[in-house]
Amino acid sequence: MDKEYEILDSFIRFRGLRHTPQREMILRVFLSVEGHLSVEELHALAKKHDRSIGYTTVYRTMKLLSESGLADKVEFGDGIPRYEHKYNHRHHDHFVCVKCGKCFEVAHAGIEKLQETLARERDFTPLWHTMQVFGLCKDCRGIEIKLQ
């Protein structure tokens, strides 16, 4: 629970930056919600704790959290980057429903293995990957069928 704060503190000290109540609050807000949040959504949540918090500070802090390994920026093709938790969360890919926008996280060792195999064949050293599968979730496929 407190490990994330230690990670941010270490990162801040390592970089010669400073600890501020704004940074701590934004981390608290970010950690309090599981899911994929845009900067706009994070800013709205942060404003509930500090009405004067600036948009810019949320941007800057989310970049900081990404660099420190606490957050991951993900993009689902709608032009709005979102942040998800990274610490203590194993890598996963995203299945995005194109009707309702719901996003399912899928972790599977096979994907990593396949990535390694394909990369080795091409003399490429893979560092990380992102994969998004777009389609219809159970509920939305149902609607699709009903409408036909």
Next chain:
Amino acid sequence: MDKEYEILDSFIRFRGLRHTPQREMILRVFLSVEGHLSVEELHALAKKHDRSIGYTTVYRTMKLLSESGLADKVEFGDGIPRYEHKYNHRHHDHFVCVKCGKCFEVAHAGIEKLQETLARERDFTPLWHTMQVFGLCKDCRGIEIKLQ
């Protein structure tokens, strides 16, 4: 060779749109270059054929080519969307070198199979996917080692 023009013409007629020299020229320019081109690059190439061609028209036409299935918009995480050929090109994923930016296209049936398996397990109907593997190509990994 001419099939692409037929596809665009059918799409234009089907939608009640109009055939214009600008659209034909932009398609010709797009087809003349294999690779991943940004709108800016496409506009620069188009200007060589028609100095008065507008930026806006290239944007609008590339959207049209995407909708007609001739072009595919791909994003490699640098914030600049690029277009690649889609017609008569089998689906592939992208291995992007984070040092030099080079992009390798990798087609492998295993990825599609894996996608199907994972989707079926979750009662999700996959329609398409995108996968980008980021890492170091042969040349850039060499540099990395030399620098150590």
Next chain:
DNA sequence: ATCATTATTGAAAAACGTTTTCAATATAAC
């Protein structure tokens, strides 16, 4: 061929998310 309708064009402006600038403020080290 001419006309009428309306889609298309290119320039400029607006929109959009993000980054930079800057003066005021807050933090951390001494």
Next chain:
DNA sequence: GTTATATTGAAAACGTTTTTCAATAATGAT
């Protein structure tokens, strides 16, 4: 406390994409 400087929030700037709009051009009917 004093100092050096990192951080903040507002506004401006930024880069890309979309919208607006008047002029133009393509299509179908006459």
